[in-house]
Amino acid sequence: MRGEAMTAGLRPAVLIGRKRDGGTLTEAELSAMVHGYLGGDVSEGQMAALLMAGVLRGFTDDEAVALTRILTDSGETLDLSGLSGPTVDKHSTGGVADGTTLLVAPLLAACGAQLVKLSGRGLGHTGGTLDKLEAIPGMRVDLAESELLGIAERVGCVVAAQTDRLVPADRALYALRDVTGTVASTALIASSVMSKKLAAGAETIVLDVKTGDGAFMATLPEAVDLAELCVDIGVREGRRCVALVTAMDQPLGRGVGNGLEVVEAVELLQDGPRGRLADVAMELAVEALASASDLGRDVARSRLERAWKDGEALARLQRMIEAQGGDPRVCEDPRAHLPAAPVTMPAPSPAAGTIAAIPARAVGEIAAALGAGRATKQDTVDPSVGIELAVEVGTEVERGQPLGLVHARSEADAARAAETLGEVVEVGAAPPPASTVLHRVGR
Amino acid sequence: MRGEAMTAGLRPAVLIGRKRDGGTLTEAELSAMVHGYLGGDVSEGQMAALLMAGVLRGFTDDEAVALTRILTDSGETLDLSGLSGPTVDKHSTGGVADGTTLLVAPLLAACGAQLVKLSGRGLGHTGGTLDKLEAIPGMRVDLAESELLGIAERVGCVVAAQTDRLVPADRALYALRDVTGTVASTALIASSVMSKKLAAGAETIVLDVKTGDGAFMATLPEAVDLAELCVDIGVREGRRCVALVTAMDQPLGRGVGNGLEVVEAVELLQDGPRGRLADVAMELAVEALASASDLGRDVARSRLERAWKDGEALARLQRMIEAQGGDPRVCEDPRAHLPAAPVTMPAPSPAAGTIAAIPARAVGEIAAALGAGRATKQDTVDPSVGIELAVEVGTEVERGQPLGLVHARSEADAARAAETLGEVVEVGAAPPPASTVLHRVGR
Numbered sequence: 001m002r003g004e005a006m007t008a009g010l011r012p013a014v015l016i017g018r019k020r021d022g023g024t025l026t027e028a029e030l031s032a033m034v035h036g037y038l039g040g041d042v043s044e045g046q047m048a049a050l051l052m053a054g055v056l057r058g059f060t061d062d063e064a065v066a067l068t069r070i071l072t073d074s075g076e077t078l079d080l081s082g083l084s085g086p087t088v089d090k091h092s093t094g095g096v097a098d099g100t101t102l103l104v105a106p107l108l109a110a111c112g113a114q115l116v117k118l119s120g121r122g123l124g125h126t127g128g129t130l131d132k133l134e135a136i137p138g139m140r141v142d143l144a145e146s147e148l149l150g151i152a153e154r155v156g157c158v159v160a161a162q163t164d165r166l167v168p169a170d171r172a173l174y175a176l177r178d179v180t181g182t183v184a185s186t187a188l189i190a191s192s193v194m195s196k197k198l199a200a201g202a203e204t205i206v207l208d209v210k211t212g213d214g215a216f217m218a219t220l221p222e223a224v225d226l227a228e229l230c231v232d233i234g235v236r237e238g239r240r241c242v243a244l245v246t247a248m249d250q251p252l253g254r255g256v257g258n259g260l261e262v263v264e265a266v267e268l269l270q271d272g273p274r275g276r277l278a279d280v281a282m283e284l285a286v287e288a289l290a291s292a293s294d295l296g297r298d299v300a301r302s303r304l305e306r307a308w309k310d311g312e313a314l315a316r317l318q319r320m321i322e323a324q325g326g327d328p329r330v331c332e333d334p335r336a337h338l339p340a341a342p343v344t345m346p347a348p349s350p351a352a353g354t355i356a357a358i359p360a361r362a363v364g365e366i367a368a369a370l371g372a373g374r375a376t377k378q379d380t381v382d383p384s385v386g387i388e389l390a391v392e393v394g395t396e397v398e399r400g401q402p403l404g405l406v407h408a409r410s411e412a413d414a415a416r417a418a419e420t421l422g423e424v425v426e427v428g429a430a431p432p433p434a435s436t437v438l439h440r441v442g443r
Numbered sequence: 444m445r446g447e448a449m450t451a452g453l454r455p456a457v458l459i460g461r462k463r464d465g466g467t468l469t470e471a472e473l474s475a476m477v478h479g480y481l482g483g484d485v486s487e488g489q490m491a492a493l494l495m496a497g498v499l500r501g502f503t504d505d506e507a508v509a510l511t512r513i514l515t516d517s518g519e520t521l522d523l524s525g526l527s528g529p530t531v532d533k534h535s536t537g538g539v540a541d542g543t544t545l546l547v548a549p550l551l552a553a554c555g556a557q558l559v560k561l562s563g564r565g566l567g568h569t570g571g572t573l574d575k576l577e578a579i580p581g582m583r584v585d586l587a588e589s590e591l592l593g594i595a596e597r598v599g600c601v602v603a604a605q606t607d608r609l610v611p612a613d614r615a616l617y618a619l620r621d622v623t624g625t626v627a628s629t630a631l632i633a634s635s636v637m638s639k640k641l642a643a644g645a646e647t648i649v650l651d652v653k654t655g656d657g658a659f660m661a662t663l664p665e666a667v668d669l670a671e672l673c674v675d676i677g678v679r680e681g682r683r684c685v686a687l688v689t690a691m692d693q694p695l696g697r698g699v700g701n702g703l704e705v706v707e708a709v710e711l712l713q714d715g716p717r718g719r720l721a722d723v724a725m726e727l728a729v730e731a732l733a734s735a736s737d738l739g740r741d742v743a744r745s746r747l748e749r750a751w752k753d754g755e756a757l758a759r760l761q762r763m764i765e766a767q768g769g770d771p772r773v774c775e776d777p778r779a780h781l782p783a784a785p786v787t788m789p790a791p792s793p794a795a796g797t798i799a800a801i802p803a804r805a806v807g808e809i810a811a812a813l814g815a816g817r818a819t820k821q822d823t824v825d826p827s828v829g830i831e832l833a834v835e836v837g838t839e840v841e842r843g844q845p846l847g848l849v850h851a852r853s854e855a856d857a858a859r860a861a862e863t864l865g866e867v868v869e870v871g872a873a874p875p876p877a878s879t880v881l882h883r884v885g886r
Contacts (some may be wrong), residue, residue, distance in 0.1 A: 012622065013621075013622055013623065013624050016495075016623060016624035017624040020495065020498065020499065020624050020625075020627075043487060043622065043623075044486060044487045044488040044491070045487040045488055045490065045491030045619050045622065045623045046491065046622060046623050047488065048487070048488030048489065048491040048492040048495070048623075049491040049492065049494065049495040049623035049624055049625060050624075051492065052459075052463065052491070052492040052495035052496050052499075053495050053499065053624070055463060056463065056495075056496065056499040056500070057499070176488050178456075179455065179456055179486065179488065179489060180456070180459060180486075180488045180489050180491075180492035181456050181459030181460040181462075181463050181492055181493075181496070182463075182492055184463075
């Protein structure tokens with residue numbers, strides 16, 4: 001009760017109090033808090049209190065833009081101006097069986113753009129692009145800047161690990177948000193995502209904002225809000241920016257597991273586009289190419305379809321893998337050259353009917369439990385394990401017909417995963433409509 | 444964005460998330476958070492995030508009761524069961540010129556109750572009871588438990604410093620709340636206040652909840668809410684508990700400053716009750732005595748009035764001062780035996796009219812600036828300085844007539860304080876009605 005008069009003179013408590021009471025902070029004030037936190041003048045408790053006040057009271061779009069700029073400017077940024085082509089970056093907010101980067105990157109490279117993507121590792125039920133790439137024997141993702149730029153120029157696409165020198169303030173804030181229940185803020189998520197993209201330097205940014213059970217943004221309006229804010233930030237900071245809101249109610253692809261997702265991407269590039277994963281990858285690539293190269297979307301689409309069908313995209317993926325030290329034969333016979341799990345076991349459907357739901361989060365968690373995901377950042381992942389789904393929402397199944405094939409380290413693991421899959425997949429009468437791309441935001 | 448799935452399994456983030464989303468925590472869950480914080484398993488950021496979520500989402504009364512119990516049980520408690528009389532404790536939420544304890548304590552002692560009060564020091568514009576007592580030459584407030592109990596039994600009243608062994612969790616949480624903008628929660632304030640009172644062991648607790656400009660609870664409804672919750676907690680924990688909500692829009696007494704408040708209390712006990720400070724002290728004493736001794740309020744009041752008028756209350760104050768090492772002559776000629784400031788200077792009214800407002804906080808801040816208050820906990824206070832007001836709301840003044848007498852360390856200090864007082868006191872046409880006790884909550 002006492003003490004309030006004293007602290008009223010100190011900046012952090014005053015700024016926290018203003019946000020607590022629904023007010024707004026200027027860029028200078030947000031910067032003082034963030035840099036004070038990094039420098040030790042603002043305590044962890046003060047930063048967490050500000051974040052929670054912001055989660056519950058909201059941050060304005062101007063605050064989100066300011067915060068993005070503060071995070072971006074907290075470290076080094078990548079200079080892509082020496083590259084010859086239009087540069088593109090792509091980001092997904094994270095989903096299950098979401099191997100779109102493995103398709104979008106070589107497709108864009110095949111059409112003259114240069115995709116430079118700095119990525120992270122997966123946590124929980126969602127996979128990370130780096131984990132998928134590291135399923136490929138020999139593949140290196142820790143690249144020096146000169147090597148990264150060289151591959152981008154030579155091959156047209158490169159996917160590497162984000163270094164500690166980029167957006168250090170974002171990493172510090174994210175680590176705090178992660179343990180203090182303050183992740184769930186559109187403005188905080190948007191500033192975190194966009195700071196990384198702005199620091200990574202590409203002229204065009206294409207975002208895949210997932211919505212549904214397996215995504216962070218559970219509802220479509222939340223996802224649309226996030227997409228709009230991200231695009232707004234990107235455009236205000238001088239980038240071309242497009243976001244698609246896509247469904248993550250069921251796994252996007254059929255492979256759920258790091259190596260299995262590489263297999264699926266390579267097989268799609270070999271066999272041509274079909275299915276929801278290919279659809280989403282194509283739509284993202286169309287948006288990116290149209291925006292980056294000032295093309296109409298129809299023109300962009302026909303170029304991308306040609307690059308897919310004539311094998312140029314697959315060739316680009318192979319060149320990227322080879323340039324990053326990976327075994328290029330993965331692009332010829334992926335199942336032969338990717339690590340294989342010792343046990344495979346079909347997961348039979350416990351009932352007959354139409355597949356009504358394949359909850360993405362639950363399926364992701366089954367794969368994670370098999371060893372494909374991390375419970376903590378220190379865990380290592382097994383590239384060989386996971387699930388290859390044989391059905392999607394709307395598929396008719398007989399009782400006992402395989403829902404998918406489990407790839408596991410042991411019979412016991414496989415049996416447990418197969419049984420759980422049978423429990424989480426819903427077999428019913430009426431499938432929901434199967435649209436995957438739900439909304440577009442772009443300028 | 445990623446990481447949520449991981450932390451969903453960890454308790455602190457789950458509990459924070461539940462409060463963030465408007466849910467409630469059980470006593471065991473709150474205890475896990477508080478003790479985890481004390482023990483280092485819950486980080487400062489996590490505790491601060493929970494507190495901010497609670498400030499914005501609210502805590503239920505059950506949560507407030509649980510939190511009070513957790514704080515109370517975090518340290519030692521005082522055992523007053525060996526004392527012969529009914530035991531009473533008194534707490535004020537803090538105001539300006541609020542010397543009621545110096546009156547209530549000896550009044551109750553004179554009527555057969557035993558008041559045992561553990562108190563704190565002042566911060567900012569509000570004074571602390573310990574600071575007032577320490578204005579008395581020789582007065583000791585750091586008493587061993589045996590000495591404290593001995594004085595209570597022998598004299599009937601004792602006021603000492605709270606030891607570090609009582610409610611350590613409250614101190615830890617308060618220190619965090621103080622810097623994270625999370626003081627302003629009725630439940631957190633009530634649990635902090637009541638944990639200290641429960642740990643101090645008295646059977647009857649009388650609370651003076653201040654409201655108005657100079658109080659933490661600026662509005663009457665907020666103050667009533669706090670009073671009701673405090674009483675509810677006290678009663679649920681088996682204590683007799685009464686709260687009065689009293690006005691803190693203008694200074695309660697005329698003396699603002701530690702020694703000046705002792706002077707005023709002694710002079711009131713010498714001369715008999717008059718004015719708002721005496722009114723509030725009498726109402727608090729009536730509530731306390733009626734409750735502690737199972738008396739009707741009229742009987743309690745007549746006993747207290749007699750004790751005041753026949754000098755028994757003054758005698759008790761003198762015995763208490765003497766027992767705590769203070770100079771007992773303060774109760775005979777206070778102005779002669781309390782430290783005197785080197786400079787006194789009248790503060791003239793800049794206008795003629797009726798006193799419309801004497802903003803309590805502003806007047807408290809003037810006294811603090813003279814040296815009577817602390818800006819930080821490490822500051823020392825000067826017992827001699829302050830203001831003796833010559834007017835109250837409703838007084839008619841001529842231009843140049845003294846609003847009060849400034850007691851200062853230098854002519855410059857005095858001139859500055861006198862000028863500021865003239866600025867903050869409002870002289871206008873219509874005084875507001877002058878009720879001081881606004882609301883009673885008790886069972």
